[in-house]
Amino acid sequence: MELEQIKNEIKNRLSEKRFYHSICVMEKCEELATKYGVNVDDAKKIGISHDIAKELTDKEKIKYCENNNIIIDEIEKKNISLLHAKIGADMVKKLFNFNDAMCMAIRTHTTGLPRMDMLSKVLFIADRISKDRNIPDIDFINDLLEEDIDKAILYILDSKIKLQIKKQANIHINTIITRNYLLEGE
Template sequence: MQMDYTAEREKIVNKLAQKVKGEKFDHSLGVEQTALALARRYGADREKAGLAGLLHDYTKQMDNVAMAEKYGIPYLTEKTLHGHTAAALLKEKGYVTDEEVLGAIRWHTTGRAGMSLLEKIVFIADYVEPNRDFPGVELARELAFADIDKAVLLVLKTTIGHVVKNKGLIDTDSVEAYNDYRRLFPGEEI
């Protein structure tokens, strides 16, 4: 049976604290609060946003390669795998059964073409939550509350640029998401 976010938040936080330690735990709380604020701003379901934001990194500090093999999840890079494994594990344990929440958890690192509003909210919240501090985060925070689609494009552009600069592999879902959102704003400097 899926956890009831409002009624069981304390229990969910305690369960998360057993899996996610240190700065990553603080990050999860920050993503939860940011997702709630973005849900309020854009009229999304706050219960789902809070739950997805809180649990998005549930498997971040686990062996994601072994879990990918267990669940048959294909991947290009281990770095973005934890969203997919978290969704699979949370569903298997019955902690989260809502497919919209699972999708927001699954796609929070790479994005995807055609994201739902909840998926966009968690994707953006993961990037702009208050514990994040890097060049450009303030602009992304402002844009997140002004135009979520432009914020998605900015985050994808910045993230892909960072991966290229560091000679990493770009997840194909991120490339498809970038192209999808770039089509919304052809020629605009974002």
């Protein structure tokens, strides 16, 4: 499906605020895809649609998983919101016919996963540093991106883990194993 059609479809499914976030992630995906030599069109499409399932209610998310044979793990059971990644990956396959790499990027955009390909890395980072987020450490992350994209991912994983600790909340196992994987790679 063409980008413009996808954009319309997403606009109908999200609040104004989340649609704006999606536009900002799309723009950041375009920038990073150009920088790291991945398919810009694919990157823009996953950027705009990565949170397609985010505004389903908890009930709707569980129902979607049941109806589409998506397995809910122990941590997702306690934090239903996490499921928007898995559900989103399934939806974009069925609605927009995204390829496997694009679906995988959406599937891993919240927690990360060891051995992510460059398209997945681009989305993972774009979702954290899109301009709507106004993060205070943007300059530092941009410096890391100049040095090595994996260093930026490691830093973002650390920030996510620290935030979860502060909130006394669960940390998804994929976040931990992605961090371990990147540490070993250094």
